[in-house]
Amino acid sequence: MTWNDGLATARPNVPTGPTVPQGVPLWPAGGQNPPQQGLKLGAWRLDCANASHMAGLTYAFLVFHLLLWTVLATLSHRAPPWDNIEQLVWQQSLEWGYYKHPPFPTWWVHGWTELLGRKMWVTFFSAQLSVVLMQLFIWRIALMVTTPARAFASVVLSSLAIYHGVHGIMANHNTLQLMPVGLLLWLTLRAVRGEGSAGQVWRWALVGAAAALCLLSKYSALIWLAVIGLWLLQDARMRSWRAWGGVALALLVCVLLVSPHISWLTQEGSPGLNYAGRAIQGQNDPDQIDHWGRLAKFWVIQFGRVLPIFLGLGLMLALLRRANKKVGQAVDEAAHPVLDPAGERLSASSEWRFVLFMGLGPMLLTTVLGVLGVRLGSAWAATYFVMAGILALACLPLKPPSASPQFVRSVLWAGIVLEVLLALGMALGSGWLADLTGRGARSNFPAAKLARQLDRVWEAQATTPLRVVVGETWLAGNVSVRSKYQPLVFIEADTQKSPWIKPHMLEDCGALIVVDGRDLAEPMPAAMRELLDRAEASGRVKLHWTRLADRGPQLDVMWAVLPAQRPEACPR
Known part of the structure; x- marks a missing residue:
């Protein structure tokens, strides 16, 4: 089958070049060169x-x-x-x-x-x-x-x-x-x-x-x-x-x-x-x-x-x-070729x-x-x-x-x-201007810094690699993407939202639970609350949201470590 739709040839019924009436020269007489079309x-x-x-x-x-x-x-x-x-x-x-x-x-x-x-x-x-x-x-x-x-x-x-x-x-x-x-x-x-x-x-x-x-x-x-x-x-x-x-x-x-x-x-x-x-x-x-x-x-x-x-x-x-x-x-x-307007x-x-x-x-x-x-x-x-x-x-x-x-x-x-x-408006508004005005936006969220600190928290509290992080999609997802362990995200501890989490994972490897401090005043999903109650250690990570230490809000993240029940079964 052929797929030519007018790229290499003229499109159907639409002329793409000059149409010259019979007897009329395309270029004027007198030896002049045609106008430059390049x-x-x-x-x-x-x-x-x-x-x-x-x-x-x-x-x-x-x-x-x-x-x-x-x-x-x-x-x-x-x-x-x-x-x-x-x-x-x-x-x-x-x-x-x-x-x-x-x-x-x-x-x-x-x-x-x-x-x-x-x-x-x-x-x-x-x-x-x-x-x-x-x-x-x-x-x-x-x-x-x-x-x-x-x-x-x-x-x-x-x-x-x-x-x-x-x-x-x-x-x-x-x-x-x-x-x-x-x-x-x-x-x-x-x-x-x-x-x-x-x-x-x-x-x-x-x-x-x-x-x-x-x-x-x-x-x-x-x-x-x-x-x-x-x-x-x-x-x-x-x-x-x-x-x-x-x-x-x-x-x-x-x-x-x-x-x-x-x-x-x-x-x-x-x-x-x-x-x-x-x-x-x-x-x-x-x-x-x-x-x-x-x-x-x-x-x-x-x-x-x-x-x-x-x-x-x-x-x-x-x-x-x-x-x-x-x-x-x-x-x-007169130096221009005669073009068919229909083209x-x-x-x-x-x-x-x-x-x-x-x-x-x-x-x-x-x-x-x-x-x-x-x-x-x-x-x-x-x-x-x-x-x-x-x-x-x-x-x-x-x-x-x-x-x-x-x-x-x-x-x-x-x-x-x-x-x-x-594109520059998007980049400046999302980066430099957001920091300069002290605005805590998603685009200037300190994901890398947060993930590094939480990696150190996990290493100090657990004996297995970080395989699962539990929390809301945005916060837990940023930690997962920037963490050196690249853990799976257990969205709000909901198995329906996270079919990739198998029942044995938490028992084998434990989990890191993260909650935005601003969300602590709101009702928490029952499954998340149950995991927090089982945690062995907890604490807070606080850092400046923007790139400018003297401007913008402070990010406050509560963490909790759920211990591994069978650490020997956790893949290394």
Whole structure:
């Protein structure tokens, strides 16, 4: 089967080069050379009309995006966001489900930690890699509706969304669903476009596998499947039983791949459905505003999270206007090749309708659910703006043409400047400014110092290696990740939340119990209280929260050591 979708050749029905009326020379007479179409980037001269060159520039920009956010987050954070710690805790064991969410994002993080180590920066990398792969798949769709240079512009604009940048370092189930969603959309469009081709059966099977990955990432994938279903119903290429046979195959593959998770979800005592039900009813969100206020808040938050795309558009337009003036002063209008304007416009094809459905459908459908009474969470829309970069192309002018160096240079500079500003804002706000203002945030939490002190406490009190740390996910997870022993985390002493903890572990090796001093005034889970009552030794670790000893709160952690009953059975 072939997968060519316009990268090396012109996209279907959309011209990508100059169209010259019969009898009109492409370049003016008189022996003049054609205007320079190359864009010089260091030692590399880019031909902006060459699809392969634009592909190389797109790949380079995606690598820049991945490295920028990963490196700056690693340098600025002393501890990752709460969701990243949660994934580092859950990935201690590969399960078919975890007490709050489906398993695929945790499998994804597990794979990268197995390869690169169970470290904070790996969570930033794995989250942003999901963003970059999503952008890669959506870029392939963009090539079907516009020119390669404008498809590159769509990638640049998409990268500016808060969900793909600032929130893109969060290894939560929203960010880690981006890659499966992008893959599903690209494979679906490829399957519909390939009706009658030799590889059609395999294409629909792959669509089913991608749909399964989306559902195994987060149940909000049902919104995407509903929108895709509506698009299939209206597409003329699906008006045959053979076409719907492919959809049936995709559904079958999806159900088969998801069935182990469904079995886990429906087993007696499984917490997954309870958590999902509370999320739909808004019980996981303490916000108590009324129904319409909540719906308005949802839309306001989404506007704020795509606002950088509008800022990017504004900067691009300003740079393009400046480029137009320079070209108008330096080069006679007759020196430019005659371009077919249709080559610069977005296609009015079925592929463009697909972009409209996938760009607008999820938000509209979710809004309808909100109107009907579902209490919407702002993070539900994290994957809804994957097409935003393509939709934004409608605001870019046709002059200078996308194959011109002026256009590509303007897009590239706008993207780099705003990406760097956003990433630096995240890094400074999470690191230096948090310390300077004396703010005790998760990003400047002294995880390494705390873990070193608790390692010394354990070594002074116990005769076995530290194999289990008991406590709340955030605190115990940070200790586990930074400890030289890399112990397993027993989340709140709850076996349902921590299936990787076996009954004999505490008896063989004992455990270190950690509790944030601020939580001691609150009711403690009964299982945690029982373990504390069995502890042989206890104490407190106190240290400055921020990097500046004279600013910020003091971290106060109570520790307790649960003795090993069979130390000879504890692995060394």
